[in-house]
Amino acid sequence: MPVTNTTSARKDYTGDGSVTVFPYDFRILDSAHLNVTLDGVTQTIVSHYTVSGVGASSGGNVTFITAPG
Numbered sequence: 001m002p003v004t005n006t007t008s009a010r011k012d013y014t015g016d017g018s019v020t021v022f023p024y025d026f027r028i029l030d031s032a033h034l035n036v037t038l039d040g041v042t043q044t045i046v047s048h049y050t051v052s053g054v055g056a057s058s059g060g061n062v063t064f065i066t067a068p069g
Contacts, residue, residue: 015068048065
């Protein structure tokens with residue numbers, strides 16, 4: 001039986017209508033492991049944002065297609 005160690009991390013940011021890149025500083029193994037919301041609405045990868053740094057222990061970036069206000 002495998003043992004799983006799960007840690008939850010959360011980053012909150014405030015958009016200004018011009019910034020599209022928001023960093024995260026923890027490791028994810030799959031871009032689907034991030035839950036990205038905007039004003040309480042879950043966003044869809046590729047349609048609303050992209051993710052870099054998958055697998056990197058230092059994290060990466062969530063880049064919105066359109067800058068959140």
